[in-house]
Amino acid sequence: MTRDTATKPRSFQEIILRLQAYWAEQGCAVMQPYDMEVGAGTFHPATTLRSLGSKPWAAAYVQPSRRPTDGRYGENPNRLQHYYQYQVLIKPSPPDLQALYLGSLQAIGIDMALHDIRFVEDDWESPTLGAWGLGWEVWCDGMEVSQFTYFQQVGGHDCHPVSGELTYGLERLAMYVLGIDHVMDMPYNDPQTPIALSYGDVFRQTEQEYSRWNFDVADTEVLLRHFEEAEAECARILEAPHHDPKTGKRIVMAHPAYDQCIKASHIFNLLDARGVISVTERQAYIGRVRTLAKACADAFVLTEAGGHVAEAAE
Template sequence: MNSSKTNPPTFQELILRLQTFWAERGCVLQQPYDVEVGAGTMAPETFLRVLGPKPYKVAYVQPSRRPADGRYGENPNRLYKHMQLQVILKPPPEDMQELYLQSLSAMGIHLRQHDIKFEEDNWESPTLGAWGIGWQVMLDGLEITQFTYFQQCGGVDLFPISAELTYGLERIAAFLQDVDSIYDIAWARDPETGQVTTYADVRLAEEQQFSVYNFEAADVEKTWKHFELCESECKKLLEGYAALQKEKRATDGLARDRARFPMLAAYDLCLKCSHLFNILDARGAISVTERVGVIARVRSLAVGITKAYLDQQGGGKSVAQHDMIKAVPKPPRAAKSKKVTVTS
């Protein structure tokens, strides 16, 4: 019954259409980040790129892992790992919303035949000291995109701000193809034989096995150890950078040491901590009293990295001195804080 029923795009065609659309509008097409993240926002192409003054446009697919959301491949609408297509436009153009609507047309949605609403939905991640203002975009009652104007990251007011679009690819594909289960989505269609490879063919085993791992098999003690190892290494790096910040050597060597300091590696370690926390959480291994404390530990890494990264980008000028950016102590409470988890 869909408008594009005659020729709905396969899952991979959907991705290609969106990527082409955004590439034609000047976006760098990045590849998925290869460290586990809970949301496209956490990939460095978003989280770190939105910091600082430098304009940037990027689009990428990001597999997002939320261990607690796994359903052993038995639920038609829920996944442990789902795909987001993430677009960052920094700064956002004035016709941001119109561009977004055009991208829907590019997917094969005839806007005139549908009901589109922008409903308030603000995004907040206390863990990352990040929040933004925006909407969930509803297409015939289905939430297809999160549209956010970032305001703060790592507790710092952003300037310029970025617009973030997060397309839920499985939902959109299921909608376009008019199937009731994600697993029935046609991922690819062989142009010669017409043979269809479904989402289940590609991903079902992964959903089953990782659900078992996350809920049953993950070794709690060892996962804790992984967490602690990643955390301590991340901390060590942050301390290393702090020591460089204090140094007074007036040579080019110091600037070079700062510029090539592996802050990106520190961020990877922080992401690993976040994912390991999520596994422990899904495993039911984190008690009430521990939970708050562990989240605070991940946050302190993320906030430390944000500050250090900004310093690094600003060529050693501290955040406070940076004339474009003001440090703000606390993000205000969001009206809705749906996505308040350690992952997203």
């Protein structure tokens, strides 16, 4: 590689490119974002589903993430309703994962000799995914730059072997590395190029549009109906017999069912932003999504990728 880690990156995209190159070099499959709306990189099936079962796995990818309640019409210096996470998942977690992670910080221009990097206890739990793990938030000079988790359970299943998961909040990390105070001022591409674009040039307008829609315009009745439909469809998919009459093969549809789970989860987030979910209802909705996630996990471990060994009779 001709990557120059001694120099500081100059743009948001350069930081992403360096992370991609670094993790590719460490042997990860560099994947693309999942093509659905999700709240965090963890929802990508490359993490949620692939952390289940016994098969080794190593993937890294950027995941656009949406958190409707965090919308601030593009005005807050570091809050966005749409942002990017960089996600790494390696199963089984390698013994030198901390060192590999620190290497990635060096790759994006953080000089270990000048900065104070700390691993501060932060246990991770996703009630919607029925998942938890132990790990840290990683601090660089007092700022949280990543989440580092050893998955213990996902979708109600104990993880054997354990996956190591790294999540970088890309905008925040990049702002720190580039020395930017307001996210909208951050150079998106190289500021020296003829058509230099800032993060604001790319996203300020969409932040405004989505903030308005998320908070005030989204049709809650339609959303409520979509939630119910996704929930029903997920259950219906999973009820289908494993044997496909058309091909004569055993096809467990874990991924299509999981898509419906993701959809329900995102619709719940939208409903939450619209303020139509009361405190008591909240728990009930989270529980309904968790039920879907668990059912999908149950299905995934019955698939080949989930470690299921085909029986001779099939």
